[in-house]
Amino acid sequence: MDAAREQSGTELLEVIPFSRNAEAIINKMLELNDSCQDKATQLVEEILHSIFFLGKIHTPPYSPEMILDYDREMLGLLRVCYPRPFKFYSSQLPRRTPFSCVLDMVVFLNGQEKENKIIDQLRMIISELGLKKHGPLVSSTICVSQKTGSTRYYGVSMSTSGRIPGRIMVAASCLSGYWDSYVAGAVMSFNPSKRKKQFFDGTIKLPQSVSWQASSLHDEGAKMPPCNSCLNMFCLENIDAEFAPGNCAEVESVSNMFKMEEEVREQSRPRHEKFTADNREKAKKSLEADLKNNLKSCKLTYNKQFFTP
Incomplete structure (x- = not known):
């Protein structure tokens, strides 16, 4: 002390x-x-x-x-x-950030369809524990995705603080298989600098039957439009706000939906001519190189080992 x-x-x-x-x-x-x-x-x-x-x-x-x-x-x-x-903890990478586990616990306790209870309990936990917005280990946003008449799927934003931890965890979620492969491909279509890769395009277009809504876990639960990065990844109209690809709640929410809704997933399949197996492998290697460099700066080594409970 x-x-x-x-x-x-x-x-x-x-x-x-x-x-x-x-x-x-x-x-x-x-x-x-x-x-x-x-x-x-x-x-x-x-x-x-x-x-x-x-x-x-x-x-x-x-x-x-x-x-x-x-x-x-x-x-x-x-x-x-x-x-x-x-x-x-020093030799294997997490597949996701901590607040994603808190989300799953709350969904498990309340049931998949209790959207209001789930969001209210998450906000109550944040308030009760005194977790400040943008503080370490706490997400700022939750997103709910749903195919018309189907189950609700939830996701929270990355609960990391700082550029390097954020980039490490986005890469880990892509490379570990935690995110659905189409969603991971959409994230890998962009460099960490937010610029689109010239050689690979794994962006996906969600069908009109899918709705999604993000809201703040702070700020009295204000509704939030998707940022520019998410709209680019999911081929929707652009707005001004933008975060590094993979950091937003929409990514985890859509990924969880794709894992359970095969029809929606196939309707959203990337269709760009640059979406090829070779180009995806090149994008993956680019992401692995970035991950290795960021881990090296933290005195860790990337050995392709991910923690599975």
Whole structure:
């Protein structure tokens, strides 16, 4: 703590929220898992690994011991009950960011069709835990996608802070198979700088039977139009706002829909002449090269290993 006090005020703002938010989210996930008689232990295991990994690449880095320093007895219990996140957080990449696991827990507890309850509970958790907008490990947006008369599918924005963690996690979600391959292809159609690749076009066009709506998990739940990047990936009309491809809630939401709605997926299949197996492989290798460089800057190595709970 003495060393921390010597850091500048800016550094402290970056350091303290990560460990504080990590501790709060872990405790909440354990509480929610208890409420469903430990039926969601895989989600707890997965979020522990994702948080530990993001702590590893945080500046400055946070070890699991530092994150869980508030309760040494709890740390010991988690090591016994969930040993794999402690073992693999430095050698295997997460497939998604932590708040995506929180979303799945809330959907599991409420049921897939309880859209209002799901969104309300997520906002309540954020408020209860004091998770600030744009803070570490918390998503800012949720998106709900639905084919007319069908199931609702949810997604949240990337819960990372900083350019390099964001790029690492977008690449991991694409390369691990967590995102549907068509959706991953749409993301890989753009460079991290948001510029379209010249040699590959995996953009997809959603059928008119699909509706989607994003809303803020903060700001009193304001409805949000898709940003320019999402509209480009999904071939809709452009607007001004733009985030790096893959960071938005729409990507996870559409991916989850494609995994369950084969007809919608095939109707959305990329049709550009540049969408070929060779070009996709080239785009994949480009993304892997970017991932390797970003991991190297965090003193980690890309070994194509992804954590599966």
